[in-house]
Each structure stands twice: as structure tokens, then as C-alpha cells.
Amino acid sequence: MASYSVTVSTGSQWFAGTDDYVYLTLVGSAGSSERHLLDKSFYNDFERGAVDSYDVTVSEDLGEIQLIKIEKRKYWFPDDWYLKYITVKTPIGDYLEFPCYRWITDEKEVILRDGRAKLSRDDKAPVLKHHRRKELEERQKLYRWGEWHPGFPLSIDAKTHKELPRNIQFDSEKGVDFILNYTKAMENLFVNSFMHMFQSSWSDFADFEKIFVRISNTISEYVMQHWQEDFMFGYQFLNGCNPVMIRKCAELPQKFPVTTEMVECSLERNLTLEEEIKEGNIFIADYELLDGIEVNKTDPCTLQYLTAPICLLYKNLAKKIVPIAIQLSQTPGPDNPIFLPSDAKYDWLLAKIWARSSDFHVHQTITHLLRTHLVSEVFAVALFRQLPAVHPLFKLLVPHVRFTIAINTKAREQLICEYGLFDKANATGGGGHVQMVQGAMKHLTYSSLCFPEEIKARHMESTEEIPYYFYRDDGTKVWEAIKSFATDVVALYYDSDETVCEDAELQAFVKDVYVYGMKGDKASGFPKTIKTREKLSEYLTVVIFTTSAQHAAVNFGQYDWCSWIPNAPPTMRCPPPTEKGSVTIEYIVESLPDRGRSCWHLGAVWALSQFQENELFLGMYPDEHFIEKPVKEAMRNFRKNLDEIVSSITERNRNKKLPYYYLSPDQIPNSVAV
Numbered sequence: 001m002a003s004y005s006v007t008v009s010t011g012s013q014w015f016a017g018t019d020d021y022v023y024l025t026l027v028g029s030a031g032s033s034e035r036h037l038l039d040k041s042f043y044n045d046f047e048r049g050a051v052d053s054y055d056v057t058v059s060e061d062l063g064e065i066q067l068i069k070i071e072k073r074k075y076w077f078p079d080d081w082y083l084k085y086i087t088v089k090t091p092i093g094d095y096l097e098f099p100c101y102r103w104i105t106d107e108k109e110v111i112l113r114d115g116r117a118k119l120s121r122d123d124k125a126p127v128l129k130h131h132r133r134k135e136l137e138e139r140q141k142l143y144r145w146g147e148w149h150p151g152f153p154l155s156i157d158a159k160t161h162k163e164l165p166r167n168i169q170f171d172s173e174k175g176v177d178f179i180l181n182y183t184k185a186m187e188n189l190f191v192n193s194f195m196h197m198f199q200s201s202w203s204d205f206a207d208f209e210k211i212f213v214r215i216s217n218t219i220s221e222y223v224m225q226h227w228q229e230d231f232m233f234g235y236q237f238l239n240g241c242n243p244v245m246i247r248k249c250a251e252l253p254q255k256f257p258v259t260t261e262m263v264e265c266s267l268e269r270n271l272t273l274e275e276e277i278k279e280g281n282i283f284i285a286d287y288e289l290l291d292g293i294e295v296n297k298t299d300p301c302t303l304q305y306l307t308a309p310i311c312l313l314y315k316n317l318a319k320k321i322v323p324i325a326i327q328l329s330q331t332p333g334p335d336n337p338i339f340l341p342s343d344a345k346y347d348w349l350l351a352k353i354w355a356r357s358s359d360f361h362v363h364q365t366i367t368h369l370l371r372t373h374l375v376s377e378v379f380a381v382a383l384f385r386q387l388p389a390v391h392p393l394f395k396l397l398v399p400h401v402r403f404t405i406a407i408n409t410k411a412r413e414q415l416i417c418e419y420g421l422f423d424k425a426n427a428t429g430g431g432g433h434v435q436m437v438q439g440a441m442k443h444l445t446y447s448s449l450c451f452p453e454e455i456k457a458r459h460m461e462s463t464e465e466i467p468y469y470f471y472r473d474d475g476t477k478v479w480e481a482i483k484s485f486a487t488d489v490v491a492l493y494y495d496s497d498e499t500v501c502e503d504a505e506l507q508a509f510v511k512d513v514y515v516y517g518m519k520g521d522k523a524s525g526f527p528k529t530i531k532t533r534e535k536l537s538e539y540l541t542v543v544i545f546t547t548s549a550q551h552a553a554v555n556f557g558q559y560d561w562c563s564w565i566p567n568a569p570p571t572m573r574c575p576p577p578t579e580k581g582s583v584t585i586e587y588i589v590e591s592l593p594d595r596g597r598s599c600w601h602l603g604a605v606w607a608l609s610q611f612q613e614n615e616l617f618l619g620m621y622p623d624e625h626f627i628e629k630p631v632k633e634a635m636r637n638f639r640k641n642l643d644e645i646v647s648s649i650t651e652r653n654r655n656k657k658l659p660y661y662y663l664s665p666d667q668i669p670n671s672v673a674v
Helices: 126-142 178-188 192-197 205-211 218-226 230-239 273-278 345-386 392-401 404-415 421-425 432-443 451-457 470-493 497-502 504-517 533-555 558-562 585-591 595-608 629-653
Strands: 002-010 021-028 051-058 065-073 081-089 095-104 109-113 282-286 310-315 321-327
Touching: 002 021, 021 051, 021 081, 065 081, 065 095, 065 126, 095 109, 109 126, 126 345, 178 404, 178 421, 178 595, 218 230, 218 558, 230 310, 230 321, 230 345, 230 470, 273 282, 321 345, 345 392, 345 404, 345 432, 345 504, 345 533, 345 585, 392 470, 392 533, 404 421, 421 595, 451 470, 451 533, 470 533, 470 629, 497 504, 497 533, 558 595
Parallel strands: none
Antiparallel strands: 002 051, 002 081, 021 065, 065 109, 081 095, 282 310, 310 321
């Protein structure tokens, strides 16, 4: 006779426990145990958060334990059970850990391997090879690619959150119901009283403060006080919600015929505009992507407008970035004047408002939706399809795709769908946002997801020339910390470049991303294969950085920067001016969103800026998919590096009127989940 000590850990989520019967079978190299009912009879087993212990006695030693089988059979009505892990202590004192960290639904059998990460080449036993292959076959039936819209990256083949595999659904769907969250946000912000006046205009700028009074927020209040100032307009290109549009201007495009005479009152170095460009003091932001996008027509009672401005910016003697010229559409001409700081006050103010509105559209649809949410879903679906749970890269990446497929599915179900919430407030609703994604796909390249390369491509890397670009500074530190961690993990499991080349599962994962997610577009630069450990480390860094840091940088500041509606109008109700000298304060107020759309917008940016309940931040890995000490040591080093970054950012932000904290690791969730 041989006795095995077994412990079973149930998750602490709501409804994680089960009253069903649970059976255990041990599969060893010398044989299998009988199917053993785990039941203490006097005790209610598998309660939420419980760790239960059992003795499993077999007639003969089973040899090396290779697998364990868990079966759940209904007691009365079958209920889902979240199994964290099982441990087994063998008769000779070996202690084995079997991570699970997933839901067991209906009456199903789940087969687990011990927690040591293994590449496919490491599996010698036929039973382990078969288990590995069978797991991927079953996953590929569950995780199918689908096309939500032509021209989009492919996504999960599911129309609703309820259709998703249970293991990638939210624990509580109510927590991510956009309609409920927006309604709750508007209640919190005390804006429901305005909804009965949905299409009426505000009276003046001060009127917007009436929907702004309930939430105390240092940055948003500072924006409210300073939004009309040029320094605030320029600062947001560096450290606002969309810090990826600005680039150093090497040459003025022909479509933007700015001259020295136009801007000489803004130039502080007694140089011509051409000389300032050569000195590296001129920057540009071009919203060409918006040119030709159809405006929202879902509400026939309200006209809405879009334009595609170009902004010229200048680094002054204080090394602050300020605007010096704005053209509101792409084609120059007498009905498309170039607005300047020297123009009449309201001419210049309205030009800046139009630019801010355009920035909002590009931010929401491209910087945020496409380049973090949709790209992260591509990585997530490919991961579940091609990497078994025992693979070290599955263990490494799975925390960084937590709830991502679920939040995107919910968004397609309620937010960006036809007649969804996106249509209620945004001028790019009603299909314009779809056109924008389709147009932006040609610019979605692998190199643009490599943070240092993307910064260099815009010639924004010099900290001496551009000293207040905190998005760049903090992002570079976080990128390097992630890359160091990824490199450490790769070194533990891949002893050579040849091992990388021979890992068929890794290559299938990379190929799935390229062929399905990126539609096999060679111009995207996404690799079809990975051949070196260095390139693998970089690829893993791209995945982790995109799903964590990049999303945090462009998501969680939305209330800060967009809640003061004149600073980020989601729609404009009057056409852009075609001449100078005709803009009045009344025209500006009439151009801004009406009361109802303002309320929807405010509720949206509030809801989208909130962390999930029980959020897991970068470096936090409570689910122990890895059990090996060297990997846990790499995780400790990673957290140490992240803690140092937190300290440096905290120190820099001390006493700042506009602190930048979106890329502080303690503010970066592990995954795209909101």
C-alpha cells in the first residue's frame, strides 16, 4: 500500500466554490490510481478560498507522478468551480505542484501536469506528448479567429461575452457592463439632471463647470483653469492622453505653407522658421488620418463635424512646447486659413479646440482601441491557440492577457457596435471609427510597437533637446525592466538560438499573430518566425509592454485630460471657420457638444479611467504558474527594478502641479482589462 497526501486549493472569487462531487486520479509512470472521491463527508469541501487536504491510498507505488485527472460530477445542480492548484506529496517525500488557475465547468474532466515549465522537446513520455497535443486541439476548437469588420485585426469568434470560454470571462459581468458603468458614472458625477435637456447648448464655458463639481481631481481641475493657455495645449502632446502624435519636423509639408513672416512673433531666437527647423526646435502633429472620415449621422436632429488639422509647435527658450500655427484641414487655400497665436483671441482658441477634438478622436480609436486593445487581443487569442499551459511562454504571458478578450468582446457588444454607446457622443461614431481603424492598419507595424524604435522614428529620443517628455522617459525605463525580465526567462528555458528555432509551439504562436492578427501583411513587419533568443526577448517585451504599460499610458489619464469638455470635445456641432475674424464666444459655445453628449462623454471618460476591482499591477503574479526557483528569482528582480522606477517617478513628481504617473509601475495593470 502507498499513501499520497493531496491538497486542493479553491479560488477566492465570488462563486468559486462548488458542492459537486470531485474525483481525483493519479497517473504515474508505473500505473494509475483508481478514481478517488475527494470527500470528508463531515465537512463541506471546496468552499470559496478553502484549502482542503486528503489522503489517497493505492495498492502499489505509481512511480513518478506525471498527470492528475480531476472530474467534477453534479451533486444537485452543476456549478462552476475555480481550482487554483493541487499539491501531491508522494510516499517517498517528493512534493509536486499542479497549477490550474481556471474554472471547471459542467461535468468535465481536467488533466493537469506538474508546474515545471517544459518545452515540447523536453517531453519524452508518450502520455505527456499526447496530453500536450490534446490540450491544444481542444483549445483551438474553443478559441477561433473571427473578423468583426473587414480590415480590422482578427479577434475572437464570439458575438457576446456569454459566448466566450468560461476561463476568459469576467468573474462578474456586471462589473464591465458599459451601460451600467456609464449610468453609475453619471450618477457619481451628478450629471443626470441635465439629460432631459439632451440637445440644448450650454450658455458659456463656466456652464460646463456645473457637471464638473462632484469629483476632486488635481489634474482635471488644473486643466479646467489653464486649458486656454498655449503651454497647456503643447504640454498635452508630450504627457497627455495621446503622447504619440508629436514628431520633430524635418521639413514643412507642401500642404502646410507656413512662412517665417506668419510665425515670427512666436520665434524667440531671432532665427527664420527654416533655421529653427534645422536647429531641431520645430515639431508637427498631423491628423491626416481623419481626412475623409464620415461624420456621425445617427442623430438626424444634430449636425456634427470633423476635420483633419495640422499643428506646428515650437520649443521656446524655456524648452516648453507651444503651438505656433494650426491649419484645420489638409488642403491649403483661401477658405482654409492658417491660424496663429497673433490672430484674434477667439479665432486662435477655436483652432486649438478643433485640434484637441481631432486629437481625442485619434486617441480613442487608434492610439487606445487599435494599438492597445485590439493588438492585445491578437496576442491573447494566439496564445491560447498555440501554447499549452506547461509551456514557459504561456506561463509568462497569460497574466498579461487577463480579461482582455472579455473586455474587447463587451466593447463590441455595447460600446463600438452599431447604435452603441460610442455613437451617443462621438463625431466618429456611426461608422467613422471603423473607417479610421481600417485606414490606420497600414501604419500598425511591429517596429511601432517597440517603444524605443517608435520614439526614435519620431525623432523624440533626446532628453537634452526635449527635457519634459515624461511619457518617453518613464516608458523607456519600464520597457528596459520588462526586457530584462523577459531576457532572464528566455535564458532559463532556451539554451541556444537553435532551441528557439526548434520550438514548434513558439513558432506557431508567432505565425498565428502574423497570419491571422495582422492578416499576413508583409508591410507590417511582424515576424513570421523567430530565430534567436535576442529577438524572442524583444518579441515578449512587445507583448508585455503593449498589454500593460502602453495601455496604461493612454487609458488611465482620460478623466484627467478629457473631462473638461472644451479641452477634448467628442464632437463639434458647427463647421470649422473658413475665414479669420468671424469667431465669437457664442459661436465657440454653440460648436461644443450639447448637454446630453457632454454628459455621456463625461461618464465615458470617468468609467474608462477606473481600475478593475482587485487590480493586478505590473510585476504582481499571485497565480503561481511557475514553480521553479530561478524564475521566481527573476520575478523578484523584476519587482525590484519596478520598485526603483516607482521611487524615481514619485520623487520627480513631488510638488509638481502636473505630476505624470501613468507609467509608474504601481499604476500599470498587468493587462488590458478596462
